[in-house]
Amino acid sequence: MKRAWTSVAVMALASALAGCGSTSSTEVGVRTSMAGVFDKRGTQHLYAPGGVFVFLPVLNSWDTLSIAQQNLFMATNPEEGDRPVPDDLTFKTKDGNNVYIDVNVMWRIDPQKAPFLVSHVGRSVEEIKERVVRPLARSVIRDVFNEITSEEYYQVAVKNRVAEKARTALATQLGRFGLLVDMLQVQQHRFDQEYQTAINAQKQAEADVQTLIEQKKNMLEQKASELEAKRALWNRALEDAAGQAGRTRNEADAYFQTKTNEAKALVAVAQAEAEGVRKEAQALGKLGGDAYVKMQVAQQLAKKHVTLVPVTNVSTMDVNKMMDYLLANKKKEATPKENEDESQE
Numbered sequence: 001m002k003r004a005w006t007s008v009a010v011m012a013l014a015s016a017l018a019g020c021g022s023t024s025s026t027e028v029g030v031r032t033s034m035a036g037v038f039d040k041r042g043t044q045h046l047y048a049p050g051g052v053f054v055f056l057p058v059l060n061s062w063d064t065l066s067i068a069q070q071n072l073f074m075a076t077n078p079e080e081g082d083r084p085v086p087d088d089l090t091f092k093t094k095d096g097n098n099v100y101i102d103v104n105v106m107w108r109i110d111p112q113k114a115p116f117l118v119s120h121v122g123r124s125v126e127e128i129k130e131r132v133v134r135p136l137a138r139s140v141i142r143d144v145f146n147e148i149t150s151e152e153y154y155q156v157a158v159k160n161r162v163a164e165k166a167r168t169a170l171a172t173q174l175g176r177f178g179l180l181v182d183m184l185q186v187q188q189h190r191f192d193q194e195y196q197t198a199i200n201a202q203k204q205a206e207a208d209v210q211t212l213i214e215q216k217k218n219m220l221e222q223k224a225s226e227l228e229a230k231r232a233l234w235n236r237a238l239e240d241a242a243g244q245a246g247r248t249r250n251e252a253d254a255y256f257q258t259k260t261n262e263a264k265a266l267v268a269v270a271q272a273e274a275e276g277v278r279k280e281a282q283a284l285g286k287l288g289g290d291a292y293v294k295m296q297v298a299q300q301l302a303k304k305h306v307t308l309v310p311v312t313n314v315s316t317m318d319v320n321k322m323m324d325y326l327l328a329n330k331k332k333e334a335t336p337k338e339n340e341d342e343s344q345e
Contacts, residue, residue: 021062022052028065028111030118035059044115063123065114069182070125072133075102076190091142097150100190105137105170106183113178121177132177140170141184150199153189162186 023029029047033039037059047053055062075081076088081102088100109117109128122128144166152158167184174181191199 020052020054021047021064023047023049023064025050026066026068028067028109028114029053030063030065030115031055032061032063032115032118033059034061042119044119046112046115049111063118065109065117065123065128066125067109067111067114069106069108070129070133072105072107072129072137073102074104074134074138075187076100077102089138089141089145091146093150093153094147095149097195098192099145099150099153101145102187102189103137103141104183104185104187105133105181106185107133107174107179107181110178110180116178128177128179133174133179136173137170140173141166144169145186150191150195154203159186 021029021031027049029051031045031047031053033041033043035041035058049067071082073081074087074089076086078084078086081087088102090098090100093099109125117128122131145162148158148162163184163186167181170184171181190196
């Protein structure tokens with residue numbers, strides 16, 4: 001009976017002293033046995049995110065660590081960096097110039113290594129960052145970045161390559177403590193004022209030269225465009241002139257052909273008339289020529305209106321004599337032509 005009451009008393013005391021611990025969705029919990037009553041002293045237990053857990057607070061310690069991504073921003077501007085003082089990294093370049101750079105290290109805790117961190121490094125993210133992440137980050141980054149020259153800091157590809165090399169080296173160092181490095185960003189760099197002034201002057205001179213080169217290039221392109229436009233106008237004018245010349249030539253050829261055809265027609269008519277005259281002359285010299293002449297005179301007279309007006313004391317007109325007279329005149333007109341034709345024959 002006494003032993004039963006003792007067990008009840010212990011259970012009542014444990015219930016009175018019982019506590020609980022909880023974790024958010026981005027936290028893990030670590031319970032450490034302090035008294036060694038139920039577990040060996042120093043034994044640690046890992047608890048998953050997003051839970052509530054009951055334990056004896058007197059016999060155990062409870063710690064939570066965030067497993068979300070953290071930023072260690074070491075910058076010259078106190079309002080931007082993690083510390084209220086200038087915190088940028090300062091070291092020498094490969095060619096001996098002082099350089100100052102702002103660096104952001106993105107890191108996080110490996111959930112499985114949370115108990116080790118609590119017992120060997122720190123019981124909060126801030127302690128872990130200040131004791132391990134910051135000193136190792138500054139040391140490793142200096143060792144890697146002092147391998148490049150001052151000029152290479154202006155080359156983005158070189159800076160990115162060296163930043164990745166530094167991230168890999170830092171991940172190796174922090175991995176021994178259960179810390180993961182996701183990214184390392186080199187955001188800005190600065191040199192000593194004298195050297196920075198010289199660099200700025202050099203960069204400005206290079207920019208001015210590049211501007212002049214671009215202006216010259218644009219001017220050449222503009223002149224080439226203007227020349228091409230002029231050439232197009234010349235070609236168009238040449239084509240117009242060639243077209244006009246072609247039209248003029250065609251018109252001249254058509255006019256010449258028309259006049260040639262007209263001349264040929266005139267020649268043909270003249271030849272036909274001459275041939276008719278020649279044949280008339282030949283007809284006059286042959287038998288029946290008189291009859292032919294009379295027929296021609298009759299045809300000519302048929303075309304004219306002749307009125308005979310009788311007059312007193314005028315003898316009657318002898319028509320036969322008039323015809324003989326007309327025939328004689330007709331023969332005289334035809335004789336020279338006939339002689340000419342005979343001479344040509």
